[in-house]
Amino acid sequence: MKCMAEAEKSEKLRLDKYLWSIRLFKTRRLATDACNANKVKYEGEPAKPGKNVHLGDIYEVRTEGRKWVIKVTGLLHNRLKYSEAIKYYADLTPPEEIEKAKVQAAAFFSGKRLSKIGRPTKKDRRDLDNFMGWE
Numbered sequence: 001m002k003c004m005a006e007a008e009k010s011e012k013l014r015l016d017k018y019l020w021s022i023r024l025f026k027t028r029r030l031a032t033d034a035c036n037a038n039k040v041k042y043e044g045e046p047a048k049p050g051k052n053v054h055l056g057d058i059y060e061v062r063t064e065g066r067k068w069v070i071k072v073t074g075l076l077h078n079r080l081k082y083s084e085a086i087k088y089y090a091d092l093t094p095p096e097e098i099e100k101a102k103v104q105a106a107a108f109f110s111g112k113r114l115s116k117i118g119r120p121t122k123k124d125r126r127d128l129d130n131f132m133g134w135e
Contacts, residue, residue, distance in 0.1 A: 016049035066101035
């Protein structure tokens with residue numbers, strides 16, 4: 001009887017802990033906050049951080065960088081390295097959403113400033129000084 005109770009206990013896993021353990025969030029607190037801010041949905045409804053996760057559940061998760069659609073393929077109680085953690089969920093995110101995230105990441109990491117935005121260049125400042133007569 002005791003073994004059966006332990007087996008049932010091991011099958012219970014909170015949603016916030018699961019999202020943290022599969023490395024969608026850096027900390028468990030961030031996963032909890034995302035659930036409380038309605039950024040995690042189960043069947044179109046906001047999911048609470050204490051919801052029990054079951055095999056086959058499909059969640060829509062909004063993280064800082066992108067939107068995920070994941071299917072639970074295994075329950076992971078503790079955090080593992082990324083190459084191991086990805087075996088516990090299936091990424092069902094539509095390809096257009098992944099492409100959009102790649103474009104945003106490329107613009108962020110390129111380090112180039114968009115033209116006509118931000119501080120004026122030295123030439124712009126000189127032209128402005130000449131126009132104002134401050135030479």
